[in-house]
Amino acid sequence: MTTRTPPGWYPDPGVPGAERWWDGTAWTAHTRAPGGQVFGPPEPVTAVVVPPARRRGPLMIGAAAALLVAAVAVAVTLRGGDGGGPQPERTGSSAVASGTVDSPSARPTSGPSPDPHTLVDQLNGITLPIPDGWEKTDDAVSGLLTMTTKDTYDCPGDAGFCHRGTVTTSTATMTDLTTAEAVAKNDITGAANAAYDHDPVGSRPYNGLTSHREVKSGPVVVDGRTGYLVRWQVRTAAGPGGYVESLAFPSTVGSQSMVIARFALDAGPDGPSLALIDTVTRGIAPIGGGQNGGVGTSLAPPSR
Known part of the structure; x- marks a missing residue:
């Protein structure tokens, strides 16, 4: 049987x-100062908030104790009770005079979940397959459409x-280069720096690049069109180093501007297989599926 708290003045849980x-x-x-003037007649109204915690014994507290009881009442309410006795029943709205409490109906609802196996680039009209163990992430710093390995580790350089x-x-963008080859060759240095030298906020997760060498370059078919790739192996002051690739190819939508896909894979036994780069490249397709065809469809993949 639920015991109700009797009518009376109690510490305000919201003020x-x-x-x-x-x-x-x-x-x-209706509110008042502790033991003081009433700010309105104590008549019931329809708006209801979370009630105070049930207390045992007479109400004989001063102003300082009232503050303590109010804090305890709020904490107990948020936890759903402390097990020390029955709580007054809760009915109606949870609005209080000093503000309102968020309710489930006020929270936004999410739409259908996107395909976890596909990265969709709406601007360039393409999709990329997300490999097992990878996921799409929101890169708030660079603003680039990004997917990464799910597993992380402590950076060997700067903390993070x-x-x-x-x-x-x-x-x-911001370039007069018009061919995939020129764009890829121009981008590879920036791709290597962004992946292994310093991040957009200036941190050096691998203590910077120490050297690089080109391990692969040449034309390649991407989404049925002729693209070009440049791949470097890079060494870093800390950590295993890695492989960086800039892949450029013409978009199939809009003005057919060049699209740049950047790949960065750690070297060493813990790094992803280099074959993953070629797998993702072959899986690039227009939104909606299918292949576009066009110039370059007969090209063979570049040699290592």
């Missing part, structure tokens, strides 16, 4: 240092966490 009238079933809109692999896509 420390004040008292609010409890009519036996709900809070009213690093991914074993990262892939980003973007549109080549």
